[in-house]
Amino acid sequence: MINIGLIGFGYWGPNLARNFFLNPDLQLCAVCDAAADRLEAVSCQYPDINLYCDADDIFSDSAIDVIAIATPVSTHFELAQKSLQSGRHVWIEKPMTQTVAHAEQLIELAARKNKVLMVDHTFVYTGAVRKIKDIIEQGDLGSLIYYDSTRVNLGLFQQDVNVIWDLAPHDLSILGYLMPFEKQAVSATGSHYYGNGIIPKSLVTIYMQDNIIAHINVSWLAPVKIRQTLIGGSDKMILYDDSQPSEKVKVYDKGVDLNFSKEELYHLKVQYRVGDMYAPKIEDHEALALETSHFADCLLHGKEPLTGGQAGLEVVQVLVASQQSLKNRGAPVKIN
């Protein structure tokens, strides 16, 4: 049995606690939160675990093998660093860190300490994204051309002053999983609300190898919730609408064919294909349950997580580059 201690019991922490609690290989043995009322809520639901209001108590609890970090992103690096240094495996919320350097340091430290470093990119473990991955791997879409996502709602201006750090990590983690291509540059534009520092609405473009492109539209200022992702391939295209209760993934046998012949070097011949659409059955599991199982599997068998430090780093790279591009009204920022 692997003992796990959780730091942070705010919005997302309770979901982690529940899934750690239910997983047969993990044992939730401590929760830490600075807020007394939250700790009381923990004790109601999990009467037998240790409660701490100071993170240092987690580090001092020698029974704990794994530390899960569900605190504001500004605290991620320090808590994860201490966890790894004290010999614990780490589960860390997204986005992984605030800077690229911090993400790289954690990756290096985990490798040196031979510890598992898992970043909670939950969407990668949903039935819908898994099904899309299957379809791509079977080659149904042909060559991938673009990813285009709209993720908008009336949102929360929490501690972040920039919607990109709140909503874009979902798309960036999905993008990294489904379309693991080399990223070359990022351009991001956005509005400043009332002239203060808050950027509640933004468009991000990621230029990747082979002219593959990703467009991401995130907003906290939309009157309706939209979760619409288009994935274009040379053969088929997908509409993934996460706000639908069913038929979340639709695969369209549609496309545009460009044929060039000698005589037509200057005369483009375009042909359209329009065929059937199908909506595959999606596995109906809780993403976090699958992710927790995968994490336990990595812990038990020393495997590399699907969404480990490298995946976390790549998300942070785009966020940081976007931040910089935003300051210059879309001027492109290179990704190394």
Place this chain on the structure above:
Amino acid sequence: MINIGLIGFGYWGPNLARNFFLNPDLQLCAVCDAAADRLEAVSCQYPDINLYCDADDIFSDSAIDVIAIATPVSTHFELAQKSLQSGRHVWIEKPMTQTVAHAEQLIELAARKNKVLMVDHTFVYTGAVRKIKDIIEQGDLGSLIYYDSTRVNLGLFQQDVNVIWDLAPHDLSILGYLMPFEKQAVSATGSHYYGNGIIPKSLVTIYMQDNIIAHINVSWLAPVKIRQTLIGGSDKMILYDDSQPSEKVKVYDKGVDLNFSKEELYHLKVQYRVGDMYAPKIEDHEALALETSHFADCLLHGKEPLTGGQAGLEVVQVLVASQQSLKNRGAPVKIN
């Protein structure tokens, strides 16, 4: 009665011909097209009008008071210039011209010749856009914050090599009508398809005065047709979905209030308002019929068209700036 001659009977020309024909103040008296089969189609429907295969014959036809130009954009400037120089009023398809200089020259020429110069920004004359204008003018939305439009479908790669010139003029003309604010800069990103010059998919951001922003997503590579425009105000927000058969315009009493007090300079207080939604009744007329009436009214009474040369110029300015920004992966281009 005002006599009108139409140049170009391809995709859109027949709609113009029908509306000119039905308008009581206008008389369609000639159509010009280089393709014989198209002229035959004209003669079937309008047996009594003159048919020309050369545009010069239109210019030579002294009975003609007005020339309507529905040809590829590359020919707009020369045809419109000749029309104005020969003392005719002009109706011109969108986008008005390929360059800013050409648009400016036409405006100057029309003013000098004291002729009406009308640009066919059809969407401005739809019941839905008119209703939104009414709502904005009544002050229901409060201060306008953003315009965000998605206009994608499986599209036509015609003579244009850039989807922006095909689809964005719709949004730019609506934007100019609903939110006539000073434009400061444009950033545009997009994909290159198979490495050739075609850009079938693009995001355009327009920075305007007072931190107001417009985001436009256009694509020829989407498996489904989406026409979704969000317009955000400080009091209410609109979802305009032109692909719906009814309830195209929904007005949401939703918003985010930011209140700053002395003590809270650094502690943001955010309040959400969520109230009723309503979908106003939309006038069910053909936009082109209303536009034609407006044009006739301008011709008869020497009025300035709602969508005249200036409106056409402003669309061209953004298109040209977008084109330039696209070449530099989103680097911002200033608008004068």
Place this chain on the structure above:
Amino acid sequence: MINIGLIGFGYWGPNLARNFFLNPDLQLCAVCDAAADRLEAVSCQYPDINLYCDADDIFSDSAIDVIAIATPVSTHFELAQKSLQSGRHVWIEKPMTQTVAHAEQLIELAARKNKVLMVDHTFVYTGAVRKIKDIIEQGDLGSLIYYDSTRVNLGLFQQDVNVIWDLAPHDLSILGYLMPFEKQAVSATGSHYYGNGIIPKSLVTIYMQDNIIAHINVSWLAPVKIRQTLIGGSDKMILYDDSQPSEKVKVYDKGVDLNFSKEELYHLKVQYRVGDMYAPKIEDHEALALETSHFADCLLHGKEPLTGGQAGLEVVQVLVASQQSLKNRGAPVKIN
């Protein structure tokens, strides 16, 4: 070339005229309507055809081989009878007649005169219904279990005082084509509006052989337009939504299996199957064009129409039985 004369140029007549005009095997040579303004509209569009204001002139026009009847249903029988008696083939709008006896007489007369008798069940010729028929014939649905259709809108109280005669023929013709089973009894219920004779809203149930059932919900009093048809089979089920611009037909790999074993005589074992959904590509043609071609083919080669007198009779049988059941609040009425 077959010469066709059309009686009735009201709501539907212009569509017939256009399709007859465009069909290469038919020649529209006369139109008859009592209203002068309608005849004027005809002459504008079809300057070379004969115009009559009295149906007798159609019968006297010896050039006419076929008479199409697009008049109110109360006049169908007499006009069709005269047409057949005078040796003409007949195209007749739905519903075919007001009584079962009249429908039977027309069938008998057409057979005796060896003339084609075609009933305009347009929906049978749509791409969507054709595709559903293909799917059924390929056996994909397994055994057919039910047909359930909702066809409601804010409607027209025209000459009919009963919504069943207006909207149900669409479903009854589709039902007869897709599920040609022996009908046993009909039950119909409905509301009386303000106590007068009008029945603007009704439910019709048709009991067929082998416990197969059809439910049809028709209404003129719905605030929204709904066109939703469910077709249930033992293997798969279809949702046919004619109000959708695309994906009108969705085939669901879903079902309920009942397995009885000796030990379980009293313990029902139910198993659910939930698999993929697909939306087949639908041919995008005008139904009336296909129907006109089929009619021409029947005329030229002496074939029996797919929607001939027998199909028309079966629709009338259900309408008449429904009318009788309605008077008795749903009491079942047998179909012979």
Place this chain on the structure above:
Amino acid sequence: MINIGLIGFGYWGPNLARNFFLNPDLQLCAVCDAAADRLEAVSCQYPDINLYCDADDIFSDSAIDVIAIATPVSTHFELAQKSLQSGRHVWIEKPMTQTVAHAEQLIELAARKNKVLMVDHTFVYTGAVRKIKDIIEQGDLGSLIYYDSTRVNLGLFQQDVNVIWDLAPHDLSILGYLMPFEKQAVSATGSHYYGNGIIPKSLVTIYMQDNIIAHINVSWLAPVKIRQTLIGGSDKMILYDDSQPSEKVKVYDKGVDLNFSKEELYHLKVQYRVGDMYAPKIEDHEALALETSHFADCLLHGKEPLTGGQAGLEVVQVLVASQQSLKNRGAPVKIN
């Protein structure tokens, strides 16, 4: 504090237990279920309450003031009768009983014992149904004309052999609350599946006073889940779609006006009104929480429940009449 004992911890019981537990005026003090594994689940969540596997133990537990019955409908009468006879208040699941006589006996017994008898018609306590009630009471709809509901899905063939007893009580309880008119007769039709006794699909019509009518379509054999209720008034009409995540209730300013004047006794003049639509904000509470509060209020202050024995009886009356009509293919059955 009022002590409550719950019999039945199957599908719905856990929701009751949670809401009783959370209500400040109620104290969940015992749960009874014959299944040991269910009792174990109870003890995990509510470690301090009494567990019984025999209902008699509940009756013998003198601490219990109120008994909640969440068992199969066939056991409702006996358990509720014993509860009332032993001096307890009763909360009973819907449908209240299997026969009209049983429902009447419970009402009489509760009155004689001066106990609260509450039937769990949950939908009456939802924000959406409450909002519709408000709109009706404000007179916005004018005179009510009809209720038309479609409630279909791929469903559970549990102990019931008839979908009406499973799904129709929802609509019947909503109908009774929103449109409390005198019911006159019921007609119900339905399919028999594979010829056994199961009726998985049914249409129910309820004839009420003043020509007001209700149509209810219930099915366990639909490939998609539909929850669509139309409510028609002489002034406005409502579409209530419970499957929507937002905008569940839409109020349409649409209607048909019939005007009769002397000269037009036989010439109907119909006028259509089409105006705005609005979707009121719906209170976002758990229906069962509101219902539990109302129940506690009735217990504390001796009030009559909104959904008491009479409401329960009226639902049973229609179910029983429907059952009888179903056997005779829709023949109407009078309601007393």
